[in-house]
Amino acid sequence: MRGRILAVVPALNEAGAIGRVVEEIRATRLPIDVVVVDDCSTDETAAVAEEAGATVLRLPFNVGIGGAVQTGLRYARDEGYEVAVRLDGDGQHDAGELPRLLAPLERGEASMVVGSRFVDGTGSYRPPLARRIGIRVFARLVSLLGGHRVTDTTSGFVALDRRGIELFAAEYPHDYPEVEATLVALRSGLRLAQVQVAMRERETGASSITFLRSLYYIVKVMLALLVASLRRYPRVEGASS
Amino acid sequence: MTPIRVSIIGVIASVLLVLVVLELVRGRRLKERYALLWLATGIVLLVLSAWRGGLNTVAGWLGVTSYPPAVLFAVATLFILLVLLHYSTVLSRLTDENVELAQRIALLEERLRRKAREEQPPDG
Numbered sequence: 001m002r003g004r005i006l007a008v009v010p011a012l013n014e015a016g017a018i019g020r021v022v023e024e025i026r027a028t029r030l031p032i033d034v035v036v037v038d039d040c041s042t043d044e045t046a047a048v049a050e051e052a053g054a055t056v057l058r059l060p061f062n063v064g065i066g067g068a069v070q071t072g073l074r075y076a077r078d079e080g081y082e083v084a085v086r087l088d089g090d091g092q093h094d095a096g097e098l099p100r101l102l103a104p105l106e107r108g109e110a111s112m113v114v115g116s117r118f119v120d121g122t123g124s125y126r127p128p129l130a131r132r133i134g135i136r137v138f139a140r141l142v143s144l145l146g147g148h149r150v151t152d153t154t155s156g157f158v159a160l161d162r163r164g165i166e167l168f169a170a171e172y173p174h175d176y177p178e179v180e181a182t183l184v185a186l187r188s189g190l191r192l193a194q195v196q197v198a199m200r201e202r203e204t205g206a207s208s209i210t211f212l213r214s215l216y217y218i219v220k221v222m223l224a225l226l227v228a229s230l231r232r233y234p235r236v237e238g239a240s241s
Numbered sequence: 242m243t244p245i246r247v248s249i250i251g252v253i254a255s256v257l258l259v260l261v262v263l264e265l266v267r268g269r270r271l272k273e274r275y276a277l278l279w280l281a282t283g284i285v286l287l288v289l290s291a292w293r294g295g296l297n298t299v300a301g302w303l304g305v306t307s308y309p310p311a312v313l314f315a316v317a318t319l320f321i322l323l324v325l326l327h328y329s330t331v332l333s334r335l336t337d338e339n340v341e342l343a344q345r346i347a348l349l350e351e352r353l354r355r356k357a358r359e360e361q362p363p364d365g
Contacts, residue, residue: 059340060342224273226263227273231267236260
């Protein structure tokens with residue numbers, strides 16, 4: 001039977017982790033289907049994901065994390081799913097948190113729910129100082145430009161209702177999308193909720209953030225935020241703020 | 242020393258460059274990724290045009306003693322070369338990806354046609 005929730009799992013060379021990620025999502029007993037978007041992995045990611053029971057979309061070349069997530073959101077839009085939730089393919093997002101993440105959507109309180117590591121200070125997540133400062137600066141900036149307090153704009157653990165799916169299926173940043181997408185959501189009048197979640201350490205593979213990439217990340221995101229606050233965004237139909 | 246008129250024109254031109262690039266990104270006709278080098282070009286030229294003493298110093302390092310504004314041209318040329326080289330690599334990647342897409346579509350269409358033929362066998 002087909003569920004009404006779609007888990008979108010972007011994955012690049014995560015053969016070591018993807019099987020368990022898919023199995024854990026399917027074990028939640030939610031009416032949930034899993035689509036793994038394989039961003040042109042060179043390992044067995046796609047085969048392992050399929051074996052574990054996921055639908056796999058194989059991209060013909062690497063399109064970046066944002067492009068991969070958007071592929072899954074377009075699938076959710078076209079196949080008529082009511083809710084889409086993104087979990088990363090490396091296993092850092094705990095599928096056990098899904099019911100809590102989805103609750104504000106089910107109650108109709110929000111169109112976008114972000115699993116935040118810093119809502120109430122109870123989280124155990126302690127990133128290195130530089131990254132902690134970066135996360136906080138981006139959160140402050142997005143709160144200021146979007147007119148709504150957000151605590152974690154770099155989280156990839158996000159759930160969307162139909163409005164959110166349609167907004168981001170139409171337009172989503174291709175690389176390092178999370179921060180900009182949060183601001184676009186706020187400026188489009190999408191109602192945002194945050195839920196405190198725990199995140200796990202990476203199980204296999206390495207984080208894709210190196211020094212040069214961090215520099216590009218910061219400059220690119222700053223530019224995107226500047227430009228996004230200069231743009232006009234049509235209000236999402238039916239959204240209130 | 243750099244003539245004041247050269248400095249003023251340099252400032253105006255580099256500010257224009259930055260504004261045009263920002264407007265192109267805002268209008269979604271230029272992606273952030275490809276705007277960054279242009280913005281760096283504009284900002285460096287702006288600094289060298291506005292900070293006249295700095296331009297003199299840099300000219301001194303490079304052995305340009307007679308006419309410091311020549312450094313402006315040299316820096317502008319260098320950045321344009323960088324942008325062009327960067328775009329050449331992007332173009333090459335896009336070419337490869339485009340070919341791959343065309344090939345995949347051709348294979349997909351053939352598979353779809355074969356499926357359709359198998360499902361609806363001709364009469365007789």
